[in-house]
Amino acid sequence: MNATQTSNDKVVFEAVGICKNYGGVKALDNVDLNLMAGEVLALVGDNGAGKSTLVKAITGAISKDGGSIYFDGKEAVINEPADAKHFGIETVYQDLALVNELNVTRNIFLGREILLKGLLGKWFGFLDYKKMHQEVIDLFDKLNISIHDLHREASDFSGGQRQAVALSKTVQFGKRVAILDEPTAALGVKESHNAMQLVKSLKEHGLSVIMVTHNMQHVLQYCDRVMVMRLGKKVAVRSVSDIDGDQLVGLITGATNTHSA
Amino acid sequence: MSALESNSPISKANKVIESNMIKVQIIHQLKQMSQVLIGLIAIYSTFWILAPDFRNIDTLLTILTQASVLGILACGTTIVLISGGLDLSVGSIFAVVGVVVGICLSIYELPVWLAVIIGLFTGGLCGFINGFIQVSTGVPAFIVTLGGLTAYKGIAEILANGKDLSQFPESFHVFGSGYVTPTLIMFACALLVGIFLRKTRTGSHAYAIGGNEEIARLSGVNVTKSRIIYYMIGGLMAAIAAIIQVSRLDFAQSSRGVSYELFAIAAVVIGGTSLFGGRGGVSRTIIGILIMQTIIVGLAYLGVGTSFQRIAIGVIIVLAVWLDVFKGKSK
Secondary structure: OOOOHHHHHOEEEEEEEEEEEEOOEEEEEEEEEEEEOOOEEEEEEOOOOOHHHHHHHHOOOOOOOEEEEEEOOEEEOOOOHHHHHHOOEEEEOOOOOOOOOOEHHHHHHOOOOOEOOOHHHHHHOEEOHHHHHHHHHHHHHHHOOOOOOOOOEHHHOOHHHHHHHHHHHHHHHOOOEEEEEOOOOOOOHHHHHHHHHHHHHHHHOOOEEEEEOOOHHHHHHHOOEEEEEEOOEEEEEEEHHHOOHHHHHHHHHOOOOOOOO | OOHHHHOOHHHHHHHHHHHOHHHHHHHHHHHHHHHHHHHHHHHHHHHHHHOHHHOOHHHHHHHHHHHHHHHHHHHHHHHHHHOOOOOOOHHHHHHHHHHHHHHHHHOOOOOHHHHHHHHHHHHHHHHHHHHHHHHHHOOOHHHHHHHHHHHHHHHHHHHHOOOOEEOOOHHHHHOOOOOHHHHHHHHHHHHHHHHHHHHEHHHHHHHHHHHOHHHHHHOOOOHHHHHHHHHHHHHHHHHHHHHHHHHHHOEEOOOOOOOHHHHHHHHHHHOOOOOOOOOOOHHHHHHHHHHHHHHHHHHHHOOOOHHHHHHHHHHHHHHHHHHHHHHHHHO
16 A cells, blocks of 8 residues: 555654543544654544544644644644644645635635735735736646636636645645545545545645545545544554555444554 | 646646736626626616706716715725625714714814814724624624614714804815815725725735635634724725715714615615625725616606605615525526
8 A cells, every 4th residue: 555654754743632522522532643744644433523623623723622732743832723824734624615706816825815025015915916826827737737717716616626726725835734624525436536636646745644534445545544533532543554444444433442553 | 847847738728818817807897897887877878868957967976976975985885795794883983973073173173184084083993893892792793883873873972962063164175075076085985995805915805704704714814803904994984974074064963874874785785795795896886876876866857756766776775685696596
Protein backbone atom coordinates (compact mmCIF):
# COMPACT_ATOMS: atom_id res chain seq x y z
CA MET A 1 0.00 0.00 0.00
CA ASN A 2 1.00 3.58 0.25
CA ALA A 3 2.52 3.57 3.72
CA THR A 4 5.93 5.13 3.53
CA GLN A 5 7.94 4.40 6.61
CA THR A 6 10.56 7.03 5.83
CA SER A 7 8.16 9.97 6.14
CA ASN A 8 6.65 8.68 9.38
CA ASP A 9 9.51 9.95 11.48
CA LYS A 10 8.28 13.39 12.33
CA VAL A 11 5.01 14.33 14.00
CA VAL A 12 3.70 17.57 12.44
CA PHE A 13 0.47 17.94 14.30
CA GLU A 14 -0.62 16.48 17.58
CA ALA A 15 -3.84 16.80 19.55
CA VAL A 16 -3.85 15.49 23.12
CA GLY A 17 -6.84 14.75 25.34
CA ILE A 18 -9.42 16.67 23.29
CA CYS A 19 -12.79 16.83 25.06
CA LYS A 20 -16.09 18.32 23.95
CA ASN A 21 -19.39 18.03 25.81
CA TYR A 22 -22.84 18.87 24.58
CA GLY A 23 -24.89 19.02 27.75
CA GLY A 24 -24.35 15.66 29.38
CA VAL A 25 -23.18 14.00 26.20
CA LYS A 26 -19.46 13.49 25.75
CA ALA A 27 -19.11 14.14 22.03
CA LEU A 28 -15.32 13.86 22.34
CA ASP A 29 -13.88 11.93 25.24
CA ASN A 30 -10.16 12.46 25.72
CA VAL A 31 -9.23 11.97 22.08
CA ASP A 32 -5.60 11.94 20.96
CA LEU A 33 -4.51 12.32 17.36
CA ASN A 34 -1.15 12.63 15.73
CA LEU A 35 -0.26 13.33 12.16
CA MET A 36 3.10 12.48 10.61
CA ALA A 37 4.83 14.59 7.99
CA GLY A 38 3.71 13.74 4.47
CA GLU A 39 1.07 11.17 5.31
CA VAL A 40 -2.62 10.86 4.62
CA LEU A 41 -4.40 9.87 7.82
CA ALA A 42 -7.93 8.56 7.44
CA LEU A 43 -10.40 9.33 10.20
CA VAL A 44 -13.21 6.79 10.17
CA GLY A 45 -16.13 5.83 12.36
CA ASP A 46 -19.87 5.37 12.34
CA ASN A 47 -22.27 8.29 12.26
CA GLY A 48 -22.06 10.15 15.55
CA ALA A 49 -18.61 8.77 16.35
CA GLY A 50 -17.31 12.33 16.68
CA LYS A 51 -15.20 12.67 13.53
CA SER A 52 -16.60 16.00 12.38
CA THR A 53 -16.67 17.30 15.95
CA LEU A 54 -13.00 16.40 16.33
CA VAL A 55 -12.15 18.19 13.08
CA LYS A 56 -14.05 21.27 14.23
CA ALA A 57 -12.50 21.23 17.70
CA ILE A 58 -8.91 20.98 16.49
CA THR A 59 -9.36 23.70 13.86
CA GLY A 60 -11.02 26.23 16.14
CA ALA A 61 -14.42 26.08 14.45
CA ILE A 62 -15.97 25.12 17.79
CA SER A 63 -14.54 25.65 21.26
CA LYS A 64 -13.14 22.58 22.98
CA ASP A 65 -13.73 21.76 26.66
CA GLY A 66 -10.31 20.29 27.22
CA GLY A 67 -7.07 19.18 25.62
CA SER A 68 -4.20 20.81 23.86
CA ILE A 69 -2.72 20.98 20.41
CA TYR A 70 0.92 20.82 19.41
CA PHE A 71 2.36 21.94 16.13
CA ASP A 72 5.95 20.93 15.34
CA GLY A 73 6.26 19.86 18.96
CA LYS A 74 5.30 23.25 20.38
CA GLU A 75 1.97 24.00 21.98
CA ALA A 76 -0.33 25.84 19.58
CA VAL A 77 -3.25 27.92 20.81
CA ILE A 78 -6.13 27.44 18.35
CA ASN A 79 -9.35 29.10 19.46
CA GLU A 80 -10.54 30.57 16.17
CA PRO A 81 -10.48 29.28 12.57
CA ALA A 82 -8.01 32.07 11.83
CA ASP A 83 -5.57 30.66 14.42
CA ALA A 84 -5.42 27.32 12.61
CA LYS A 85 -4.81 29.07 9.30
CA HIS A 86 -1.97 30.96 10.93
CA PHE A 87 -0.22 27.61 11.51
CA GLY A 88 -0.72 26.60 7.89
CA ILE A 89 -3.64 24.29 8.62
CA GLU A 90 -6.35 24.47 5.96
CA THR A 91 -9.71 22.80 6.45
CA VAL A 92 -12.50 21.85 4.06
CA TYR A 93 -15.61 21.42 6.17
CA GLN A 94 -18.42 19.20 4.99
CA ASP A 95 -21.23 21.30 3.43
CA LEU A 96 -19.44 24.47 4.48
CA ALA A 97 -16.87 24.80 1.77
CA LEU A 98 -18.06 27.46 -0.65
CA VAL A 99 -20.37 30.46 -0.48
CA ASN A 100 -22.93 29.98 -3.28
CA GLU A 101 -23.19 33.68 -4.03
CA LEU A 102 -19.47 34.23 -4.63
CA ASN A 103 -17.49 33.42 -7.74
CA VAL A 104 -14.57 30.98 -7.82
CA THR A 105 -11.83 33.50 -7.18
CA ARG A 106 -13.70 35.21 -4.36
CA ASN A 107 -14.39 31.84 -2.75
CA ILE A 108 -10.78 30.73 -2.87
CA PHE A 109 -9.48 33.98 -1.45
CA LEU A 110 -12.32 34.56 1.03
CA GLY A 111 -10.80 35.82 4.26
CA ARG A 112 -7.33 36.11 2.72
CA GLU A 113 -7.81 38.51 -0.16
CA ILE A 114 -4.81 39.98 -1.89
CA LEU A 115 -4.79 43.75 -1.50
CA LEU A 116 -3.46 46.35 -3.91
CA LYS A 117 0.03 47.53 -3.21
CA GLY A 118 0.40 51.03 -1.84
CA LEU A 119 -1.90 53.20 0.22
CA LEU A 120 -5.14 52.15 -1.50
CA GLY A 121 -4.59 48.61 -0.31
CA LYS A 122 -3.01 49.40 3.00
CA TRP A 123 -5.39 52.10 4.23
CA PHE A 124 -8.64 51.28 2.50
CA GLY A 125 -8.31 47.56 1.88
CA PHE A 126 -8.69 47.74 -1.90
CA LEU A 127 -8.61 44.31 -3.53
CA ASP A 128 -6.23 43.23 -6.25
CA TYR A 129 -8.67 41.16 -8.34
CA LYS A 130 -6.24 40.84 -11.23
CA LYS A 131 -3.59 39.23 -9.08
CA MET A 132 -6.11 36.92 -7.38
CA HIS A 133 -7.48 35.79 -10.75
CA GLN A 134 -3.98 35.12 -12.01
CA GLU A 135 -3.16 33.06 -8.94
CA VAL A 136 -6.31 30.99 -9.35
CA ILE A 137 -5.46 30.40 -13.03
CA ASP A 138 -1.98 29.24 -12.05
CA LEU A 139 -3.35 27.10 -9.24
CA PHE A 140 -5.90 25.35 -11.47
CA ASP A 141 -3.19 24.85 -14.06
CA LYS A 142 -0.97 23.24 -11.45
CA LEU A 143 -3.73 20.91 -10.26
CA ASN A 144 -5.21 20.23 -13.70
CA ILE A 145 -8.60 21.57 -12.72
CA SER A 146 -10.57 22.54 -15.79
CA ILE A 147 -12.89 25.25 -14.56
CA HIS A 148 -12.73 28.04 -17.09
CA ASP A 149 -15.15 30.70 -15.98
CA LEU A 150 -13.85 32.10 -12.73
CA HIS A 151 -16.64 34.69 -12.65
CA ARG A 152 -19.46 32.21 -12.30
CA GLU A 153 -21.16 31.88 -8.95
CA ALA A 154 -20.38 28.74 -7.00
CA SER A 155 -24.10 27.85 -7.03
CA ASP A 156 -23.76 27.14 -10.77
CA PHE A 157 -21.19 24.39 -10.26
CA SER A 158 -21.57 20.64 -9.97
CA GLY A 159 -20.64 18.83 -6.76
CA GLY A 160 -17.35 17.67 -8.27
CA GLN A 161 -16.39 21.16 -9.40
CA ARG A 162 -17.26 22.58 -5.98
CA GLN A 163 -15.10 20.00 -4.27
CA ALA A 164 -12.25 20.68 -6.69
CA VAL A 165 -12.39 24.39 -5.88
CA ALA A 166 -12.53 23.68 -2.14
CA LEU A 167 -9.59 21.27 -2.32
CA SER A 168 -7.54 23.66 -4.43
CA LYS A 169 -7.90 26.16 -1.60
CA THR A 170 -5.94 23.84 0.66
CA VAL A 171 -3.06 23.80 -1.83
CA GLN A 172 -3.15 27.58 -2.16
CA PHE A 173 -3.10 28.27 1.57
CA GLY A 174 -2.44 25.07 3.49
CA LYS A 175 1.25 25.37 4.03
CA ARG A 176 1.47 22.27 6.23
CA VAL A 177 -1.74 20.44 6.98
CA ALA A 178 -4.98 19.87 5.06
CA ILE A 179 -8.01 18.61 6.96
CA LEU A 180 -10.81 17.31 4.76
CA ASP A 181 -14.24 16.39 6.09
CA GLU A 182 -15.74 13.85 3.68
CA PRO A 183 -14.29 15.21 0.44
CA THR A 184 -16.24 12.71 -1.64
CA ALA A 185 -19.61 12.81 0.09
CA ALA A 186 -22.41 13.37 -2.42
CA LEU A 187 -20.09 12.86 -5.39
CA GLY A 188 -20.54 10.39 -8.22
CA VAL A 189 -17.99 7.66 -8.93
CA LYS A 190 -16.02 9.60 -11.51
CA GLU A 191 -16.14 12.82 -9.50
CA SER A 192 -15.02 10.92 -6.38
CA HIS A 193 -12.08 9.56 -8.31
CA ASN A 194 -11.09 13.05 -9.45
CA ALA A 195 -11.41 14.40 -5.92
CA MET A 196 -9.20 11.61 -4.58
CA GLN A 197 -6.61 12.34 -7.26
CA LEU A 198 -6.57 15.88 -5.90
CA VAL A 199 -6.15 14.56 -2.36
CA LYS A 200 -3.21 12.54 -3.60
CA SER A 201 -1.70 15.62 -5.18
CA LEU A 202 -2.01 17.48 -1.85
CA LYS A 203 0.51 15.01 -0.55
CA GLU A 204 2.74 15.65 -3.53
CA HIS A 205 2.57 19.35 -2.74
CA GLY A 206 4.07 18.68 0.66
CA LEU A 207 0.95 18.66 2.79
CA SER A 208 0.06 16.23 5.52
CA VAL A 209 -3.60 15.28 5.25
CA ILE A 210 -6.30 14.24 7.70
CA MET A 211 -9.32 12.94 5.83
CA VAL A 212 -12.68 12.05 7.33
CA THR A 213 -14.35 9.43 5.17
CA HIS A 214 -16.97 6.69 5.05
CA ASN A 215 -15.46 5.09 2.00
CA MET A 216 -13.30 2.09 3.02
CA GLN A 217 -12.03 1.72 -0.53
CA HIS A 218 -10.57 5.19 -0.35
CA VAL A 219 -8.97 4.44 3.02
CA LEU A 220 -7.21 1.35 1.71
CA GLN A 221 -6.29 2.87 -1.61
CA TYR A 222 -5.17 6.39 -0.76
CA CYS A 223 -4.30 6.59 2.95
CA ASP A 224 -1.22 5.69 4.95
CA ARG A 225 -2.76 5.24 8.36
CA VAL A 226 -6.27 5.04 9.67
CA MET A 227 -7.68 6.21 12.98
CA VAL A 228 -10.97 4.72 14.11
CA MET A 229 -13.43 6.50 16.39
CA ARG A 230 -16.48 5.14 18.16
CA LEU A 231 -18.89 7.08 20.40
CA GLY A 232 -16.55 10.01 20.94
CA LYS A 233 -13.49 7.90 21.68
CA LYS A 234 -10.45 6.91 19.71
CA VAL A 235 -10.51 3.09 19.51
CA ALA A 236 -7.62 2.27 17.19
CA VAL A 237 -4.91 3.57 14.93
CA ARG A 238 -3.50 1.24 12.30
CA SER A 239 -1.14 1.39 9.40
CA VAL A 240 -3.18 0.72 6.28
CA SER A 241 -0.66 -1.91 5.19
CA ASP A 242 -1.48 -3.92 8.34
CA ILE A 243 -5.22 -4.05 7.94
CA ASP A 244 -7.89 -5.21 5.51
CA GLY A 245 -11.40 -4.01 4.87
CA ASP A 246 -13.12 -6.55 7.10
CA GLN A 247 -10.91 -5.78 10.07
CA LEU A 248 -11.52 -2.08 9.56
CA VAL A 249 -15.29 -2.54 9.52
CA GLY A 250 -14.95 -4.67 12.65
CA LEU A 251 -13.15 -1.85 14.42
CA ILE A 252 -15.75 0.71 13.34
CA THR A 253 -18.73 -1.31 14.46
CA GLY A 254 -17.07 -2.62 17.61
CA ALA A 255 -17.06 -6.27 16.53
CA THR A 256 -13.28 -6.20 16.84
CA ASN A 257 -12.31 -4.43 20.00
CA THR A 258 -8.60 -4.00 20.40
CA HIS A 259 -6.61 -1.08 21.65
CA SER A 260 -3.42 -0.39 19.85
CA ALA A 261 -1.59 2.48 18.24
CA MET B 1 5.82 26.03 -13.37
CA SER B 2 7.30 24.51 -16.51
CA ALA B 3 6.78 26.00 -19.95
CA LEU B 4 4.95 22.87 -20.99
CA GLU B 5 2.35 23.22 -18.29
CA SER B 6 1.74 26.90 -18.83
CA ASN B 7 0.96 26.18 -22.48
CA SER B 8 -1.70 23.63 -21.61
CA PRO B 9 -5.14 24.15 -23.15
CA ILE B 10 -6.53 25.08 -19.73
CA SER B 11 -3.97 27.78 -19.31
CA LYS B 12 -4.65 29.18 -22.76
CA ALA B 13 -8.38 29.17 -22.18
CA ASN B 14 -7.88 30.90 -18.88
CA LYS B 15 -5.68 33.54 -20.45
CA VAL B 16 -8.36 34.37 -22.99
CA ILE B 17 -10.79 34.70 -20.09
CA GLU B 18 -8.32 36.89 -18.26
CA SER B 19 -8.11 39.31 -21.17
CA ASN B 20 -11.89 39.46 -21.34
CA MET B 21 -12.22 39.86 -17.59
CA ILE B 22 -13.24 43.50 -17.48
CA LYS B 23 -15.58 43.12 -20.44
CA VAL B 24 -17.22 40.12 -18.78
CA GLN B 25 -17.65 42.03 -15.54
CA ILE B 26 -19.25 45.03 -17.24
CA ILE B 27 -21.60 42.80 -19.24
CA HIS B 28 -22.47 40.92 -16.06
CA GLN B 29 -23.26 44.17 -14.26
CA LEU B 30 -25.41 45.47 -17.11
CA LYS B 31 -27.26 42.17 -17.34
CA GLN B 32 -28.10 42.28 -13.67
CA MET B 33 -29.18 45.90 -13.92
CA SER B 34 -31.06 45.55 -17.20
CA GLN B 35 -34.34 44.33 -15.70
CA VAL B 36 -34.74 47.23 -13.29
CA LEU B 37 -33.42 49.72 -15.82
CA ILE B 38 -35.96 48.56 -18.38
CA GLY B 39 -38.61 48.78 -15.65
CA LEU B 40 -37.65 52.37 -14.90
CA ILE B 41 -37.67 53.37 -18.57
CA ALA B 42 -41.03 51.67 -19.12
CA ILE B 43 -42.62 53.41 -16.15
CA TYR B 44 -41.15 56.77 -17.11
CA SER B 45 -42.33 56.37 -20.70
CA THR B 46 -45.83 55.41 -19.57
CA PHE B 47 -46.23 58.63 -17.61
CA TRP B 48 -44.62 60.55 -20.48
CA ILE B 49 -47.40 59.32 -22.75
CA LEU B 50 -50.25 59.66 -20.23
CA ALA B 51 -49.47 63.04 -18.64
CA PRO B 52 -48.62 66.01 -20.88
CA ASP B 53 -47.29 67.99 -17.88
CA PHE B 54 -44.87 65.20 -17.15
CA ARG B 55 -42.95 65.89 -20.37
CA ASN B 56 -40.36 68.38 -19.26
CA ILE B 57 -36.93 68.49 -17.76
CA ASP B 58 -38.18 70.11 -14.57
CA THR B 59 -40.20 67.02 -13.74
CA LEU B 60 -37.18 64.83 -14.24
CA LEU B 61 -35.13 67.09 -11.98
CA THR B 62 -37.91 67.04 -9.39
CA ILE B 63 -37.90 63.25 -9.41
CA LEU B 64 -34.12 63.19 -8.93
CA THR B 65 -34.16 65.78 -6.16
CA GLN B 66 -37.02 64.18 -4.27
CA ALA B 67 -35.39 60.79 -4.63
CA SER B 68 -32.09 62.00 -3.24
CA VAL B 69 -32.88 61.93 0.50
CA LEU B 70 -34.36 58.43 0.44
CA GLY B 71 -31.80 57.35 -2.15
CA ILE B 72 -28.92 58.17 0.18
CA LEU B 73 -30.66 56.40 3.06
CA ALA B 74 -31.21 53.38 0.81
CA CYS B 75 -27.49 53.20 -0.08
CA GLY B 76 -26.77 52.32 3.55
CA THR B 77 -29.71 49.91 3.69
CA THR B 78 -28.30 48.14 0.62
CA ILE B 79 -25.09 47.19 2.44
CA VAL B 80 -26.98 45.99 5.50
CA LEU B 81 -29.39 43.86 3.45
CA ILE B 82 -26.60 42.35 1.31
CA SER B 83 -24.86 41.27 4.53
CA GLY B 84 -28.03 39.46 5.55
CA GLY B 85 -28.95 42.09 8.14
CA LEU B 86 -31.86 44.46 8.49
CA ASP B 87 -32.04 48.02 9.77
CA LEU B 88 -35.45 49.34 10.79
CA SER B 89 -34.00 52.21 12.79
CA VAL B 90 -32.58 54.46 10.04
CA GLY B 91 -35.74 56.59 9.91
CA SER B 92 -35.34 57.37 13.62
CA ILE B 93 -31.59 57.93 13.26
CA PHE B 94 -32.58 60.38 10.53
CA ALA B 95 -34.80 62.21 13.07
CA VAL B 96 -32.09 62.25 15.78
CA VAL B 97 -29.47 63.64 13.40
CA GLY B 98 -31.86 66.29 12.10
CA VAL B 99 -32.61 67.47 15.63
CA VAL B 100 -28.95 67.34 16.70
CA VAL B 101 -27.83 69.41 13.71
CA GLY B 102 -30.74 71.80 14.30
CA ILE B 103 -29.78 72.28 17.95
CA CYS B 104 -26.11 72.81 17.06
CA LEU B 105 -27.00 75.50 14.54
CA SER B 106 -29.91 77.37 16.05
CA ILE B 107 -29.34 77.02 19.83
CA TYR B 108 -25.59 76.71 20.22
CA GLU B 109 -24.90 78.62 17.00
CA LEU B 110 -21.97 76.39 16.12
CA PRO B 111 -20.20 76.83 12.78
CA VAL B 112 -21.85 74.91 9.95
CA TRP B 113 -18.93 72.56 9.35
CA LEU B 114 -18.86 71.56 13.03
CA ALA B 115 -22.63 70.99 13.13
CA VAL B 116 -22.34 68.76 10.06
CA ILE B 117 -19.50 66.75 11.58
CA ILE B 118 -21.43 66.33 14.84
CA GLY B 119 -24.45 65.21 12.81
CA LEU B 120 -22.43 62.64 10.85
CA PHE B 121 -20.83 61.42 14.06
CA THR B 122 -24.24 61.03 15.70
CA GLY B 123 -25.50 58.93 12.79
CA GLY B 124 -22.40 56.74 12.83
CA LEU B 125 -22.70 56.31 16.60
CA CYS B 126 -26.35 55.24 16.38
CA GLY B 127 -25.37 52.69 13.70
CA PHE B 128 -22.51 51.49 15.86
CA ILE B 129 -24.89 50.91 18.79
CA ASN B 130 -27.23 48.91 16.50
CA GLY B 131 -24.39 46.72 15.28
CA PHE B 132 -22.67 46.36 18.63
CA ILE B 133 -25.82 45.24 20.47
CA GLN B 134 -26.53 42.69 17.76
CA VAL B 135 -23.12 41.06 17.63
CA SER B 136 -22.62 41.10 21.41
CA THR B 137 -26.07 39.83 22.44
CA GLY B 138 -27.04 37.72 19.44
CA VAL B 139 -30.52 39.31 19.42
CA PRO B 140 -31.79 39.25 15.81
CA ALA B 141 -31.34 42.39 13.69
CA PHE B 142 -35.09 42.75 13.31
CA ILE B 143 -35.60 43.10 17.08
CA VAL B 144 -32.52 45.21 17.81
CA THR B 145 -33.31 47.75 15.12
CA LEU B 146 -37.02 47.68 15.97
CA GLY B 147 -35.92 48.71 19.46
CA GLY B 148 -33.72 51.36 17.83
CA LEU B 149 -36.70 52.58 15.79
CA THR B 150 -38.61 53.61 18.92
CA ALA B 151 -35.65 54.39 21.19
CA TYR B 152 -33.94 56.78 18.75
CA LYS B 153 -37.30 58.38 18.08
CA GLY B 154 -37.65 58.99 21.82
CA ILE B 155 -34.16 60.46 21.98
CA ALA B 156 -35.00 62.82 19.13
CA GLU B 157 -38.12 63.99 21.00
CA ILE B 158 -36.22 64.51 24.26
CA LEU B 159 -33.47 66.46 22.49
CA ALA B 160 -35.90 68.62 20.54
CA ASN B 161 -38.01 69.21 23.66
CA GLY B 162 -40.62 71.10 21.70
CA LYS B 163 -38.11 73.77 20.69
CA ASP B 164 -38.40 75.55 17.37
CA LEU B 165 -35.37 74.53 15.36
CA SER B 166 -35.24 76.69 12.29
CA GLN B 167 -33.72 79.73 10.63
CA PHE B 168 -30.31 78.24 10.09
CA PRO B 169 -27.37 80.24 8.71
CA GLU B 170 -27.44 80.88 4.97
CA SER B 171 -24.28 78.84 4.36
CA PHE B 172 -26.05 75.69 5.66
CA HIS B 173 -28.57 75.82 2.81
CA VAL B 174 -25.92 74.83 0.30
CA PHE B 175 -26.48 71.10 0.97
CA GLY B 176 -30.15 70.88 0.15
CA SER B 177 -31.07 73.78 -2.06
CA GLY B 178 -31.73 73.57 -5.76
CA TYR B 179 -31.87 70.50 -7.94
CA VAL B 180 -28.23 69.82 -8.44
CA THR B 181 -26.54 69.48 -5.06
CA PRO B 182 -28.82 66.86 -3.43
CA THR B 183 -28.80 64.78 -6.62
CA LEU B 184 -25.03 64.98 -6.89
CA ILE B 185 -24.63 64.01 -3.23
CA MET B 186 -26.88 61.01 -3.83
CA PHE B 187 -24.81 59.84 -6.79
CA ALA B 188 -21.60 60.46 -4.86
CA CYS B 189 -22.86 58.38 -1.93
CA ALA B 190 -23.93 55.60 -4.30
CA LEU B 191 -20.55 55.67 -5.99
CA LEU B 192 -18.68 55.48 -2.69
CA VAL B 193 -20.87 52.67 -1.35
CA GLY B 194 -20.50 50.86 -4.68
CA ILE B 195 -16.72 51.11 -4.52
CA PHE B 196 -16.81 49.96 -0.91
CA LEU B 197 -18.90 46.90 -1.77
CA ARG B 198 -17.06 45.88 -4.94
CA LYS B 199 -13.50 46.97 -4.46
CA THR B 200 -12.61 46.76 -0.78
CA ARG B 201 -12.06 43.76 1.43
CA THR B 202 -14.49 44.72 4.20
CA GLY B 203 -17.17 45.72 1.71
CA SER B 204 -16.85 42.58 -0.38
CA HIS B 205 -17.21 40.48 2.76
CA ALA B 206 -20.83 41.69 2.99
CA TYR B 207 -21.68 39.30 0.14
CA ALA B 208 -19.95 36.40 1.86
CA ILE B 209 -21.55 37.10 5.25
CA GLY B 210 -24.97 37.51 3.67
CA GLY B 211 -24.46 34.38 1.58
CA ASN B 212 -23.34 32.12 4.41
CA GLU B 213 -22.18 33.66 7.67
CA GLU B 214 -20.77 30.39 9.01
CA ILE B 215 -18.55 29.79 5.97
CA ALA B 216 -17.38 33.39 6.13
CA ARG B 217 -16.43 32.90 9.79
CA LEU B 218 -14.69 29.60 9.10
CA SER B 219 -12.78 31.26 6.27
CA GLY B 220 -11.33 33.76 8.71
CA VAL B 221 -13.60 36.74 7.97
CA ASN B 222 -14.06 38.98 11.01
CA VAL B 223 -17.85 38.86 10.91
CA THR B 224 -18.35 40.87 14.11
CA LYS B 225 -16.24 43.82 13.01
CA SER B 226 -17.66 43.79 9.49
CA ARG B 227 -21.26 43.81 10.69
CA ILE B 228 -20.65 46.75 13.00
CA ILE B 229 -19.05 48.66 10.11
CA TYR B 230 -22.07 47.97 7.87
CA TYR B 231 -24.51 49.33 10.46
CA MET B 232 -22.26 52.35 11.02
CA ILE B 233 -22.34 53.13 7.31
CA GLY B 234 -26.12 52.72 7.45
CA GLY B 235 -26.24 55.30 10.27
CA LEU B 236 -23.86 57.59 8.41
CA MET B 237 -26.00 57.52 5.27
CA ALA B 238 -29.08 58.32 7.38
CA ALA B 239 -27.15 61.29 8.78
CA ILE B 240 -26.21 62.61 5.33
CA ALA B 241 -29.82 62.27 4.21
CA ALA B 242 -31.02 64.11 7.34
CA ILE B 243 -28.56 66.98 6.83
CA ILE B 244 -29.76 67.43 3.25
CA GLN B 245 -33.40 67.48 4.28
CA VAL B 246 -32.91 69.85 7.22
CA SER B 247 -30.91 72.14 4.97
CA ARG B 248 -33.60 72.00 2.30
CA LEU B 249 -36.58 72.62 4.58
CA ASP B 250 -34.73 75.02 6.91
CA PHE B 251 -36.26 73.43 9.95
CA ALA B 252 -35.73 70.30 12.01
CA GLN B 253 -38.22 68.39 14.08
CA SER B 254 -38.31 65.03 15.78
CA SER B 255 -41.26 63.80 13.73
CA ARG B 256 -39.30 63.68 10.45
CA GLY B 257 -38.20 60.40 8.97
CA VAL B 258 -41.23 58.31 9.89
CA SER B 259 -41.39 55.14 7.71
CA TYR B 260 -38.27 56.17 5.83
CA GLU B 261 -36.65 52.85 6.74
CA LEU B 262 -39.49 51.04 5.00
CA PHE B 263 -39.23 53.18 1.87
CA ALA B 264 -35.47 52.60 1.86
CA ILE B 265 -35.94 48.82 2.13
CA ALA B 266 -38.58 49.04 -0.60
CA ALA B 267 -36.16 50.86 -2.91
CA VAL B 268 -33.44 48.30 -2.27
CA VAL B 269 -35.78 45.39 -2.93
CA ILE B 270 -37.34 46.97 -6.04
CA GLY B 271 -33.78 47.39 -7.29
CA GLY B 272 -33.34 43.62 -6.99
CA THR B 273 -31.05 43.25 -4.00
CA SER B 274 -31.96 40.02 -2.26
CA LEU B 275 -33.79 40.27 1.06
CA PHE B 276 -32.08 37.01 1.94
CA GLY B 277 -28.59 38.48 1.64
CA GLY B 278 -25.57 37.70 -0.52
CA ARG B 279 -26.71 39.35 -3.74
CA GLY B 280 -27.35 42.89 -4.89
CA GLY B 281 -25.78 46.22 -5.59
CA VAL B 282 -26.14 49.89 -4.93
CA SER B 283 -26.58 51.05 -8.53
CA ARG B 284 -29.74 48.96 -8.66
CA THR B 285 -30.93 50.56 -5.44
CA ILE B 286 -30.66 54.00 -7.06
CA ILE B 287 -32.77 52.75 -9.96
CA GLY B 288 -35.18 51.29 -7.39
CA ILE B 289 -35.63 54.64 -5.65
CA LEU B 290 -36.06 56.38 -9.02
CA ILE B 291 -38.78 53.88 -9.94
CA MET B 292 -40.60 54.66 -6.69
CA GLN B 293 -40.23 58.40 -7.08
CA THR B 294 -41.27 58.33 -10.74
CA ILE B 295 -44.46 56.52 -9.78
CA ILE B 296 -45.19 58.99 -6.98
CA VAL B 297 -44.58 62.06 -9.13
CA GLY B 298 -46.21 60.53 -12.19
CA LEU B 299 -49.38 59.57 -10.35
CA ALA B 300 -49.49 63.04 -8.82
CA TYR B 301 -49.42 64.52 -12.33
CA LEU B 302 -52.29 62.25 -13.28
CA GLY B 303 -54.22 63.62 -10.32
CA VAL B 304 -54.08 60.42 -8.31
CA GLY B 305 -54.07 61.04 -4.55
CA THR B 306 -51.35 60.09 -2.09
CA SER B 307 -53.36 57.16 -0.73
CA PHE B 308 -53.45 55.51 -4.15
CA GLN B 309 -49.75 56.25 -4.64
CA ARG B 310 -49.08 54.32 -1.45
CA ILE B 311 -51.12 51.37 -2.71
CA ALA B 312 -49.15 51.39 -5.97
CA ILE B 313 -45.82 51.37 -4.09
CA GLY B 314 -47.09 48.55 -1.88
CA VAL B 315 -48.01 46.43 -4.88
CA ILE B 316 -44.62 47.02 -6.47
CA ILE B 317 -42.77 46.02 -3.28
CA VAL B 318 -44.64 42.71 -3.17
CA LEU B 319 -43.97 42.13 -6.86
CA ALA B 320 -40.26 42.83 -6.38
CA VAL B 321 -39.96 40.40 -3.47
CA TRP B 322 -41.97 37.81 -5.37
CA LEU B 323 -39.43 38.10 -8.19
CA ASP B 324 -36.64 37.68 -5.62
CA VAL B 325 -38.25 34.52 -4.20
CA PHE B 326 -38.85 33.24 -7.73
CA LYS B 327 -35.18 33.79 -8.64
CA GLY B 328 -34.10 32.07 -5.42
CA LYS B 329 -36.19 29.01 -6.30
CA SER B 330 -34.82 28.74 -9.80
CA LYS B 331 -31.25 28.62 -8.45
